[in-house]
Amino acid sequence: MESKKGRMWEDVVPHNNIDVDTLLREDTEEFMKEDEIGMNGVPVVFADVEEVEEPIKEAPINDGPMVAPFKDKKDARLHWENVELTFDKGGKTDKFTILNGVWGEAPQGEVSAIMGPSGSGKTSLLNVLSGRMTSSTAFVTVNAEQVTWNGRKLDVTALATRQTFAFVAQDDSLPITATPREAIMFSARLRLEKDKTEEELVEITNKMLDELHLDSCADTIVGGALLKGISGGERKRTSVGVELVCKPKLIFLDEPTSGLDSFNALELVQVLKDVALEESASVILTIHQPSSEIWELFDRLTLLNRGRVMYEGRRDKAMPKFAACGFPLPPQYNPADWVMNVAQTQKTEQLEQAGFFPINDFSTDGLAKMLRDSEISDGISDGFNFASVKQQDRVGMVAQTKFLFIREIQNFRRNVHPLRTRTGMTLLIALLAGVLFFDAAKADFSLLTSFVDLNTAFGALLLALMSTMFSTVLPVLVSFPEERPVFLREYSTGCYSVPAYFASRFVMEVLVTAFQMTIGTLIQYFMVGYQMNYGLFWLVTYVMAMTSTALGVMIGSSVADASVAIEMLPAVFMPQILFSGFFIPKENMPDWLSWLTYIYPLNYAVRLVLVYEFGDNCDSFICEELLRRVDANSEDTWWYWLILVAQFFFFRLLALFILHRKAQKFY
Ligand SMILES: Nc1ncnc2c1ncn2[C@@H]1O[C@H](COP(=O)(O)OP(=O)(O)OP(=O)(O)O)[C@@H](O)[C@H]1O
Numbered sequence: 001m002e003s004k005k006g007r008m009w010e011d012v013v014p015h016n017n018i019d020v021d022t023l024l025r026e027d028t029e030e031f032m033k034e035d036e037i038g039m040n041g042v043p044v045v046f047a048d049v050e051e052v053e054e055p056i057k058e059a060p061i062n063d064g065p066m067v068a069p070f071k072d073k074k075d076a077r078l079h080w081e082n083v084e085l086t087f088d089k090g091g092k093t094d095k096f097t098i099l100n101g102v103w104g105e106a107p108q109g110e111v112s113a114i115m116g117p118s119g120s121g122k123t124s125l126l127n128v129l130s131g132r133m134t135s136s137t138a139f140v141t142v143n144a145e146q147v148t149w150n151g152r153k154l155d156v157t158a159l160a161t162r163q164t165f166a167f168v169a170q171d172d173s174l175p176i177t178a179t180p181r182e183a184i185m186f187s188a189r190l191r192l193e194k195d196k197t198e199e200e201l202v203e204i205t206n207k208m209l210d211e212l213h214l215d216s217c218a219d220t221i222v223g224g225a226l227l228k229g230i231s232g233g234e235r236k237r238t239s240v241g242v243e244l245v246c247k248p249k250l251i252f253l254d255e256p257t258s259g260l261d262s263f264n265a266l267e268l269v270q271v272l273k274d275v276a277l278e279e280s281a282s283v284i285l286t287i288h289q290p291s292s293e294i295w296e297l298f299d300r301l302t303l304l305n306r307g308r309v310m311y312e313g314r315r316d317k318a319m320p321k322f323a324a325c326g327f328p329l330p331p332q333y334n335p336a337d338w339v340m341n342v343a344q345t346q347k348t349e350q351l352e353q354a355g356f357f358p359i360n361d362f363s364t365d366g367l368a369k370m371l372r373d374s375e376i377s378d379g380i381s382d383g384f385n386f387a388s389v390k391q392q393d394r395v396g397m398v399a400q401t402k403f404l405f406i407r408e409i410q411n412f413r414r415n416v417h418p419l420r421t422r423t424g425m426t427l428l429i430a431l432l433a434g435v436l437f438f439d440a441a442k443a444d445f446s447l448l449t450s451f452v453d454l455n456t457a458f459g460a461l462l463l464a465l466m467s468t469m470f471s472t473v474l475p476v477l478v479s480f481p482e483e484r485p486v487f488l489r490e491y492s493t494g495c496y497s498v499p500a501y502f503a504s505r506f507v508m509e510v511l512v513t514a515f516q517m518t519i520g521t522l523i524q525y526f527m528v529g530y531q532m533n534y535g536l537f538w539l540v541t542y543v544m545a546m547t548s549t550a551l552g553v554m555i556g557s558s559v560a561d562a563s564v565a566i567e568m569l570p571a572v573f574m575p576q577i578l579f580s581g582f583f584i585p586k587e588n589m590p591d592w593l594s595w596l597t598y599i600y601p602l603n604y605a606v607r608l609v610l611v612y613e614f615g616d617n618c619d620s621f622i623c624e625e626l627l628r629r630v631d632a633n634s635e636d637t638w639w640y641w642l643i644l645v646a647q648f649f650f651f652r653l654l655a656l657f658i659l660h661r662k663a664q665k666f667y
Pocket of ligand 1: 087098116117118119120121122123124125140288
C-alpha cells in the first residue's frame with residue numbers, strides 16, 4: 001500500500017512551529033536510525049540476537065538528564081514502569097491481579113502496539129496509561145506512579161493532562177445525527193486555533209475525510225440503535241478522524257481495527273503511522289489480530305500475557321527474540337499470529353524458562369529517586385501539552401455554546417422522532433383529561449356546599465401537573481444517558497466547558513418545553529373550563545415542566561444507564577403525588593413525614609394553581625378548606641414561585657456538578 005506520508009498535514013497546516021530544534025532534529029535523525037534510538041534518545045546498538053534480548057537495559061532512563069528541556073523533541077517518549085492493577089471485591093476469591101509490574105515505552109514518531117491474548121490486560125493498561133482507570137474506580141487499585149514523559153513524571157489522572165491527549169475508545173461515542181463531515185469539523189472548530197478561517201477548517205476536514213476514506217459517507221448521518229446511519233467500520237474511522245484532526249502528540253487507541261475488514265484496517269493503521277511520523281506523535285494502540293502488513297507498520301511491541309510483560313521492545317526484534325527463545329517463526333506464518341500462538345499455547349513457566357518475561361531492570365533506584373525529586377506535572381506545563389493547540393488558543397465559551405447550539409438544532413431537525421412522540425403524548429393526555437373533566441371547573445365555586453364537589457376540579461389540576469411532570473422528564477431520562485458518553489468524550493478532550501454544554505441544551509429545552517406546554521394547556525384550559533387566568537395556568541405548568549426536566553437531567557447525569565434512570569422514576573415521583581394533598585390532607589400526615597410537603601416541586605405548583613383557581617375566584621369556606629388541606633395561602637404565592645424556580649436552578653447546578661465530577665474521574 002502506498003504511504004500517504006506528507007499529504008495529510010503538510011498541505012493544510014502551516015509549519016509555523018518549525019524552529020532551530022526541528023532542523024537540528026532532522027539532521028540528527030539522519031545520523032541516528034530509528035532502531036538505534038534508545039531510552040532518552042541514547043543510541044542503542046543491536047548487533048545480534050543475544051544483544052537484542054533486553055535492548056531497553058542498555059540505555060537506562062536515569063542516564064539521561066534529570067529534567068529534559070521540554071521542547072517538542074522527537075526522541076521524547078512516554079515511559080511507564082511498575083504499573084500495577086489489582087481487583088479486590090473483598091472476598092478471598094474476588095481478588096486478582098490484572099497488571100503486574102508492567103513496563104514499556106512509546107517514543108514520539110512511532111506506533112507502539114500492545115498485544116496479548118484475550119484478558120491479558122491490554123485495555124486495562126491503555127486505560128491506566130490514559131488516566132481513564134484510577135484507584136477511584138470501584139474495587140480497583142491502580143499504581144501508575146512511574147509514568148513519565150521525556151523522563152519527567154506525568155500525572156495521567158489530571159483532567160488537564162487528559163484534555164491534551166487523544167483517546168479513541170473501542171465504543172464509538174459520536175452524536176447520532178451528525179455526519180462524519182460535521183463530527184470532524186466540530187472537533188476541528190473547537191480544538192484547533194480559534195483564528196482558523198472557515199476555508200482552512202473545511203480543507204482540514206476534507207483532507208481528514210479523504211485520508212480515512214470517508215468521502216463516500218461524509219454526508220450520511222452516523223446513526224445509532226434506532227436511526228440507520230453509516231456502517232460500523234465507517235463509524236470507527238470517524239471516531240479516529242475526530243481525534244486525529246487536532247494533531248495530538250499522544251494518541252491512545254483501544255482496538256481501532258475491530259469491526260474493520262482487513263483492507264480498511266490496514267489503511268487505518270497506515271494513517272496512524274503517517275500521523276506518528278508527520279506529527280511526531282506517540283501512537284499507542286491495542287490490537288487483537290493484526291495482519292502481517294499491519295504488523296510491519298508497528299515500531300514497537302508490548303506483548304502482555306496474564307498481566308505481565310512477555311516481550312517489550314522493537315517490533316522488528318521480536319522474531320529474532322522468539323527464535324532465540326526456541327520459537328522460530330515457521331515459514332509462511334504471520335508473525336503477529338505466531339506471537340499470539342506462542343503466548344496462548346505455552347505454559348507461563350515454560351515461557352519464563354525459555355527467556356520470555358524479561359525483568360525490567362532499568363527500574364532502579366535512580367528512576368525512583370528522579371521521580372521523587374521531579375515535580376509532578378498537572379499536564380499544563382509546556383513539556384506535557386500533547387495537544388498541538390493549547391486550551392487558551394481555542395475558541396471561548398460563547399463560541400462553544402454557539403456551535404453546540406447549532407448542533408442541537410441539527411439534531412432536532414434530523415431526529416424528529418422524540419418531538420413527535422412528545423407532542424403525541426401531550427395531545428393524547430390533554431384530550432383525555434379534557435374529555436374526562438369536561439367543564440369540571442366551570443361551576444360557581446361559591447355556591448358549592450360540599451368539599452367533594454371541588455375535588456373534581458382539584459383532580460383535573462393535579463392531573464395537568466402530573467402529566468406535565470411525566471411527559472417532560474421521561475424523554476430526558478431516555479435520551480440523556482445516551483448523550484452522556486458524547487459529552488464526557490468531548491468534555492474530557494477540551495472541546496467545551498460544562499456551562500457551555502448546559503447553556504446550549506437549556507435554550508433548546510426552553511423552546512421545546514414551551515411548545516409542548518402550550519399544546520397541553522390550551523386543550524385542558526378550555527375543555528375543563530378553568531377560571532384562573534390562562535397565562536398563569538401556562539406559566540405554572542411551564543415552570544413545573546422546566547423544574548421536572550432539571551430533575552430528570554440530574555438523575556440522568558448520575559446514572560450511566562437509561563433503564564436504571566427510568567427505574568428510579570417511581571421513587572422520585574410517587575412521593576410527590578402522595579404528598580400533594582389530594583389523597584391525604586397535610587394535617588392528617590404523620591408529623592415526622594409532613595415536612596416532605598415542603599421539598600417537592602409538585603407541592604408548590606399545586607399550591608399555586610389552587611390559589612389562582614379557588615383562592616381568587618371563590619369566597620366560600622369550601623375553597624378555604626381546600627387551600628388549608630394543602631397548606632396553601634394566597635399571600636405566600638411569591639414564596640411558592642421563588643422556591644419552584646430555586647429548585648429548577650438547584651437541580652440544574654447539581655447536574656452540572658455531577659457531570660463535572662464524572663468527567664474529572666473518567667470518560
Ligand atoms: N474493573 C474491572 N473489574 C473486574 N475485572 C476487571 C476490570 N477490568 C479488567 N478486569 C479483568 O481484567 C482482565 C484483563 O481485562 P482487559 O479488558 O484489560 O483484557 P484485554 O487483554 O483487553 O482483553 P480483550 O482482548 O478480550 O479485550 C480480564 O480478566 C477482565 O475481566
